[in-house]
Amino acid sequence: MDKVSHGILPAFDGGNEAGGSKKVKGTVVLMKKNVLNFNDFNASVLDLVFELFGQKVSLQLVSAVHGDPEKGLRGKLGKPAYLEDWITTSTLLKAGDSAFMVTFDWDEEVGVPGAIIVQNKHHRQFYLKTVTLEDVPGEGRVHFVCNSWVYPADRYKKERVFFSNKTYLPGQTPAPLVKYREEELVNLRGDGTGELQEWDRVYDYAYYNDLGNPDKDAKYARPVLGGSAEYPYPRRGRTGRPPTKTDPNTERRVPALMSLDIYVPRDEWFSHLKMSDFLAYALKAVAQLLKRKLESVCAKTPNEFDSFEDVLKLYKGSIKLASPLLESLEESIPLEMIKEPCCAENKTAWRTVVEFSRKMLAGVTPALIRLLKYPMPQVIKENKTAWRTDVEFGREMLAGVNPVLIRRLEEFPPASKLDPKIYGNQSSTIREELIQKQLNGLTVKQVIKKNKLFILDHHDAIMPYLRRINTTTTKTYATRTLLFLKDDGTLKPLAIELSLPHPEGDEFGAISKVYMPADQGVEGSIWQLAKAYAAVNDSGYHQLISHWLNTHAAIEPFVIATNRQLSALHPIYKLLHPHFRDTMTINAFARQILINAGGILEATVFPAKYAMEMSSAVYKNWIFPEQALPADLIKRGVAVEDANSPHGLRLLIEDYPYAVDGLEIWSAIKTWVEDYCSFYYKSDETVQKDEELQSWWKELVEEGHGDKKDEPWWPKMQTVKDLTETCTITIWIASALHAAVNFGQYPYAGYLPNRPTLSRRYMPEEGTPEFEELKQNPDKTFLKTITAQLQTLLGISIIEILSMHSTDEVYLGQRDTHEWTADAEPLEAFERFQKKLGEVEERIMRMNGDKRWRNRVGPVEIPYMLLYPTSEGGVTAKGIPNSVSI
Structure with missing residues (x-):
């Protein structure tokens, strides 16, 4: 303010x-x-x-x-x-x-x-x-x-x-300001040449050709994402760094892993307060900085959790690593690793981190040391075992960290859309006789007709990559999970299908096995493993697609195009600009340490080196209008159009917290955007004659999402409706959608048994030593199957940071200054938007306290707050920042 x-x-x-x-x-x-x-x-x-x-x-x-x-x-x-x-x-x-x-x-x-x-x-x-x-x-x-x-x-x-x-539309700009307006945009576009420096203010496009590092080793080579039919992808911000020596199509990476010498336009950088928060919590992620040292230490000590109590020690501060780690730590963060960053205050901050880390360890006796204490994840805070229940397993598909995939099943058995000429028969092997007894006396046909059969289906996205994925340390399946909607509104798992590629070749189809719910004996232990394999699929898909691709990567072209084509005087610039805060910076950090070859994502999520390539394959099916919440719910069959229902939709799962709260937020955003745009655009002709707006949309489609430029579904940007729908979807993606799939990461996945990110062994088969171990010690077998110690440390370190609100965060319905425009009517409309969001907050609190809505709190006793608009700083599992800011 x-x-x-x-x-x-x-x-x-x-x-x-x-x-x-x-x-x-x-x-x-x-x-x-x-x-x-x-x-x-x-x-x-x-x-x-x-x-x-x-x-x-x-x-x-x-x-x-x-x-x-x-x-x-x-x-x-x-x-x-x-x-x-x-x-x-x-x-x-x-x-x-x-x-x-x-x-x-x-x-x-x-x-x-x-x-x-x-x-x-x-x-x-x-x-x-x-x-x-x-x-x-x-x-x-x-x-x-x-x-x-x-x-x-x-x-x-x-x-x-x-x-x-x-605020002026281009044609309304006072004549003495026209040249200044035009030249400022030319400056921001740059000339497309040279390596960009920290003081440059250039917004330009590039392919994702900076993830690999073939000069280091051939195993770090990665395909260029974007610019081809084989690997389509949204564009990122251009840095202009020179190519590698090994591959002229790959951009040379910044040498130091934790360097901040990564070009983004200077005004897109984190504020000094946010950078301080970010670096302070980086101390908690010491495992990231010391990955190689930890690996060498863990090679000398057990790399397994032996019991769930061992896992809980992470949060009690009593995980113990042997004294050789001390020498590793003292020498692992040399100042030389920190290349001159883009701005000196950040270099000073990194030096502070390094020196603090060293001082923190100074004087520690060469005995066992305690390291890496994490806050207790909400999923186990009130009840340490409720996460294992089938009710919670189903609930998290509606109110967890990835509530955007479950869909209504309209055909049985579930079919595949994979090309049978390439992949053979990939249809499901789940048969009616397997699930009949769990349908409350109904047939499958009757259940489908009553809209009570649902599926969490990862089969088609993963199967094309599964053979290659399983040649790494990963050993996992492509999964389908069938669920029944009970009369109390909760989802009951009916069956989980685990599929592998045929050993004789893809063209021979899938080898599948179906597992049924059980809660006793070895069958109960096998069912827990089946749910874990489904959770592994869901965790990887969540990080790569629901989170990274559909919010971070999809929105960056909007940031670039808006700054290149819309003047700061333009009403749509003023509308959208707050929703782009920090996005280019966090994406640049991600390319440097998270999604790069050998980065943290590849080390901790099951697709490993094929992770980003797999997200490119899924992008082939990305459709911009379907990112609108109502369109998404209808496409997934969890809602139907109904003129007599609020928001014009009727939810087929009435107690669907993400959808219920999301529709309230969506409606508030849509009303705000319509009120705002109608002030400046009195007719469709005004939209058509707005040269900056037309250039913005043309460039966004043809350059920013250029691999999709020929798709017929793009809005034509010829009507006020085109404009309001486009801006509503953009704001939804950047704010609420990202909040829904991001800020629950640590609360739900900070306890890795609940959301394992990879599996290292196949399902034990009867007659094998692994099966005998499962019978004797099912918990140990479970933990030896899912994410190991090192990957757990890496994984929860990073998701704690990603789940964190900075102390200077700006939330939906807020601006960093109340004088962002001089026009009174848009300011009044914004006040109405703020009031509506306040009403949404009150409604969420009321519903969370109503025992009728069983999915809003669930067995783990986490109230659904991920779409509650405001929050304080820290890991809170609530709050909708304006932008993809972390």
Whole structure:
């Protein structure tokens, strides 16, 4: 929120100074570079020297009403004004922010300003937040929302221009501002050449050709994702790094694993508060930093959990690793590994992390040490065994971390869409006689007719890769899970089918076996393993598709296209921009340490080296309009159109927390978008004549999601309805959809037995030593089958960070300043949006307290809050940030 406008600082009155010339005074709020880096003393001294010698920070007003004939009718420029008291001004506002006075000579030939040119003649950059002018003749208050890093002027080829918070469609732009508006977009597009540097402000596209590292070893080569029919993919932000020596189509990676020297436009970087949070929690992920050292240690000590009590020790702080780890830790984070990052405050932060880690270990006696204590995941907080129940197993498909896949079964037995010429017969082997006794006296045909038969089906997505996946350390299946909707609204598992490729070749179809529910003896232990194999499939699909592909990767082209084609003056830019905060940065981090060859995802999730390639195969079926929640629910058969029902849909699973809360959020977003767009777009013709909007949509389709450009389902962007539906879907993906599949990760999957990410052994067969072990010690067999110790440490370390809200998060229905637009009607519509979200919060709390809705809390006693709009910081299992921000 802009504190200047709320009386925290005094407003400056304009008036006549000595000599009778009119003066206009204002306030500039910024954050000095040295505030973020207390060790940057030399840079601070240099800035002071620059000030003393007249190399200051200047601001020039740009007229919105008078053009300069000598400069192509660009807005006339006022005389430069300079920030006052740079040397003596102390921090006056919230941490890091300083407010400076600035005084402009008023020039009637300039008149009302519509933009401001800022020049930084200092040695270091600063973060410019706002500029506010008071008592501008004929206008009153003029406010500029900047929120941008301003580097020394010699870093730029063009001047830094910031526009006031007024909003204009391209054709309505005051003539003196038109050239400035057009040139700013040209600057942001760049010229498509060269390696981009931290001060560059270029948004451009590239393929996912930076995941592999063939120069390191052939085993780290990966296919380029994007730009081909074989491996289609959304585009990422271009960095311009040179190609590898081994493969000219692969981009060279940043050498240091944990380096922050990864280009994204500087204004897309995490705030200093969020970076502090991010790095602080990186300490908890010490296993990531020390992967090789941990591997060498774990090779000398047991790499298995022997009991569920062993797993619980992770959260009690009593997992013990032998003393050789101490020497490993003390030498494992050399400062040399940290390449010069994109900005020095981050380098300092990383050095702080390293030194803290070393000090933390200093003086520890060479005895057993305790390491890696994690918070208790909510799934076992109230009840340590309820996660094993069939009721909870089914409930998490409706209210867990991946509630977006379950669908109604409309044909029996379940069929496959895989090409039988390539994959043979992949139809399910589940037969009616196997499940008949569990259908409350009904036939399968009757159950289907009553909309009571559902399936969690991972078969087709995984089977084409399964033969290759199982040549690694993974030993798993492609699964189908059949469920029956009971009268109390809960889902009862009926059967789980585990399938493998035919040993003689794919064309011979699948080898499948069906497992039935049991809760006693060896049959009960086998059923627990069957559920674990289904959970392994679901965990991998969740991370790769529901989470990464459908939110992170799908939304990045929108970030790029919006900044390249929509001016900051454009109403749709102002609508969408908050929903892109931090996305490019977290995606860049992901490419560096998570989804890269040999990265954490490949080490911890069952598809291993085929993970990203598999997500590319699923992207072939990605359809933008189907990302809308109502369309998705109808496609999956869990809802039907009903004009008499709220939101025009009737849920076939009435107690479906994700869908129930999601439809409330969807409706609130849609109403807000319609109210907003209708203010600026009075007719379809207005949409058609908006040149920036048309360029934005054309580029997004043809470049950002270019491998899908010929699909007929793209909205044509010819009507107001096209526009509102597109913006609603975009905001839904970036905010609520991402929240639903992200912030429950640690609460549900922080306890790996509940959501194992890989399996290392096949189902024990009768007559084998493994089967005898299962009979004698089923828990140990279960733990030896699923994720091992090292992968568990890696996995829960990263998902704890990914489940964390930063302390400065901005949630749905919030903005970082209340003056984001000067138009009153959109601000009033936004207030209605906020009020509606508050009502949604109250409704969620009421439903969670109503015992009728058994799926909202469940046996594990976790109330469904993942679509509760607001939250405090930390791992809370609630809150919808505006954007894909972590």
